[in-house]
Amino acid sequence: MHVLILGGTAEARRLAELLHGTPGLKVTSSLAGRVAAPRLPPGEVRVGGFGGAGALTTWLREHAVDAVVDATHPFAGTIGFHAVAAAAAARVPLLALRRPGWSPVEGDRWYDAHSLAEAAALLPRLGRRIFLTTGRMGLAAFAGLDDLWFLARSVEAPEPPCPAAMEVLLDRGPFTLDGERELLRRHRVDVLVTKDSGGTATAPKLTAAREAGLPVVVVRRPPAPAGLPVVPDPQEATRWIEARLDRKGRRRTR
Structure with missing residues (x-):
């Protein structure tokens, strides 16, 4: 099973760490390349944009991606919408990993x-x-x-x-x-x-x-794509991926 993590955040790195070494799982982390010396996650890493939703769709198909996790920064801009369009076109499940926003407390x-x-x-x-x-x-x-x-x-x-x-x-x-x-x-x-x-x-x-x-x-954060599953932390994202890996394994053994 091949998972693409759209990353560049601490949560994306942590997710790659949690998944690294899982039997039957290949993980590729994609970084936008805006930082000259980023902190690299374990596993395979690609650096640079995809060039739009169409190019991302092609990449998903050519690299036989089975699932995508959008763990980009809440202010990353259009990549979230491109991921939704590409995942739908390639018929690949998509999960959004979004850290909760801040809320004021007394005294703020x-x-x-x-x-x-x-x-x-x-x-x-x-x-x-x-x-x-x-x-x-x-x-x-x-x-x-x-x-x-x-x-x-x-x-x-x-x-x-x-x-x-x-x-x-x-x-x-x-x-x-x-x-x-x-x-x-x-x-x-x-x-x-x-x-x-x-x-x-x-x-x-x-x-x-x-x-x-x-x-x-x-x-405040810009509007995010609606209608897709969202989890708040890498642990929840790991469980989402492991469930799909387990189902894929069961299908192969039938």
Whole structure:
């Protein structure tokens, strides 16, 4: 049985680890290739986009894929819709592995935005020293805010256009609560901007901001494909795959 994991997330790597070495199972992890030195999962890995739903359909057929798990980032964009179309065309079952989003708790001062541009529009009335944790893509949305200072944290250096007054911090999670507290204090941050990525690796910044009484602008997730099974963690995805592997094995022994 051949499983394709559309990956690039910690959950995708963990799923590949859980499945690695399973008898009768071949796992291929696909990475978009946007990070120069990604953390590679075990098993076979392909890097680079497919070129649209049609090309993905062809790949599924040519490589005899039996199941697909879409474990891409919640903000990955169109790949989820391409996966739905390709899996339907190739008649391959598809599962979405989506980490739950974050929810505010008592003491949080959250401001919802539905895009980076909407988040940027909120900032002038919230503060002057902004901690941007939205990644290196899309910083152009903040480039016109010349009266504000930005600390932008990303895995790799961003490319222009960027805010004029910006310091770049190259780092990769998971992050600790003590580290996030010190970062906010040292840089005198008064506003946090984040995408609703979910998970635990980068969640300590939310706790640190709550403790400091800082406003947090949360960019909500874009619409995701509807009508397909969704699980919240790699363990559930593993059980989904193992059930299909078991059924395939029973069919072969009949």
